[in-house]
Amino acid sequence: MSPLLFSAIVFAIGCYITAMALALLRLVRGPSAQDRVLAMDLICTIAMLILMVLAIRYRSAMYFEAALLISIFGFVSSAAMAKFLLRGEVIE
C-alpha cells in the first residue's frame, strides 16, 4: 500500500467517523422520532461506506458481503420504523 493511497484511506475513514459522531448527536438529541430514524439510517449507510473503504485497505472482496448485509438491515429497520410511526403497526 503506497503512502498516497494509505493517507487517502485514513482521511476518508476519519471523515466517516466524524460524520457518524455528528449523526449520533442527532440520534440522541433529535426532538421527534422521525429524526432518530433518519439519523439511524445515515449511520447505517456510513457504516456500509466504511466497510467498502476497508475492503480497499485490506484488499479483500469479502467486505462487500458485509457491506451489503449492513445496508439491507439498515433499510429494513428504517422502513419498518417509519411504517410504525406512520400507522402504529408494521404490517397491515
Add this chain to the structure above:
Amino acid sequence: MIPPLPLWIEIPVALLLALSGLFTLGAAIGVVRFRAFFQRMHPPALAFSFSAWCVTLASILYFSAQDGVLSLHAWLIIIFLSLTVPVTTLLLSRTELFRRRNAGDPDMPPPLSACVQPPDNGGPPQH
C-alpha cells in the same frame, strides 16, 4: 507480495475516497445544524448518492487494476441503494407530514386531497 499499482490508478482512487469523505461529512453537518425536519432530510441524500458513487467507483477501479479483470461487484451496492433510498425517504417524509398535521402544526401545507383531511373541529387525532 502484491506489486504496487501504477500511479495513474492510485491518484483517482485516492481522490474519489477523499471526495466521498468530504461529502459524507457535509451530510452529517446538515443533519445536525438545520432547524426544520424537512431541511434536515435533504443532506443525507449526499451520503446516499454521491459519496456511495465515489466509493463504488474507487473500489471498481482498484480491484479491477489489482486483479487484471473487470470487477463490477460494487455496482450492486449502487443498484441496491438506488432501490431502497427512495422507499425510506418517502416513508419518512409522509410520517413527518402525517404526524405534524395531526398535531395541528400551521407550518405544514394543507393536504392535497380532501378525503385525507384531518378533523378540524378538535376531533381526536387519527392514530
Add this chain to the structure above:
Amino acid sequence: MMRRLFPAPLLSLALLALWLLLNNTALGPGQWLLGAFLGVLVPLLTHRLRPTPVRFRRPGVALRLFLQVGYDVIVWNWRVLRGTLAAGERMPRGGFVVVPLDMRDPNGLAVLAAIMCVIPGTIWSELAMDRSALLVHMFDLDNAEAEIALIKGRYERPLMEIFE
C-alpha cells in the same frame, strides 16, 4: 408460449445480470445456468404480485433520462453541500411546491418518485388521491414557477413518452 414463459423479459434479464454481478469474477457456465434459472423462475412466481403490466417503450429516451438524472444528481449534490455549509443571508430557505401532474400511469409515477427522492434537494412528499397533483419539498426555493416547469419538462415528459 413465449409470453407465458417470460411474463416480464426485462425483469428476467435484470435478474440474470444481478446474479452475475453478485458472483463477480467467478463466472463459470454453472453460474450462467443458475442465473438463467432465477430469471425464468422469479418472474413466473411473482407476476401475480405486480398490479399493472409495464409497457416500456422508447429506450433512447430512457437512456437520455438516465444520463440526465445522473448529471442532475451531481449538480444538486454540489448545490446542497454549498447550501449546507452556507451561513447567515445565504442559508437556504426550503419550501413546498405543488406540481400539477399530467401523467397517470402508476409505473411512471413510481419512477418519478424514485427520481425525486434520489436527487438531493427535492423530496416527494405527497401525491393527491386522484393522482392530479404532487407535493414536493425543495431544499432551496427561490422561484416556484421555474422549479415546477423544470420538474415537468425534465422528468415528467420523458417518463410519459416511455410509459404511456
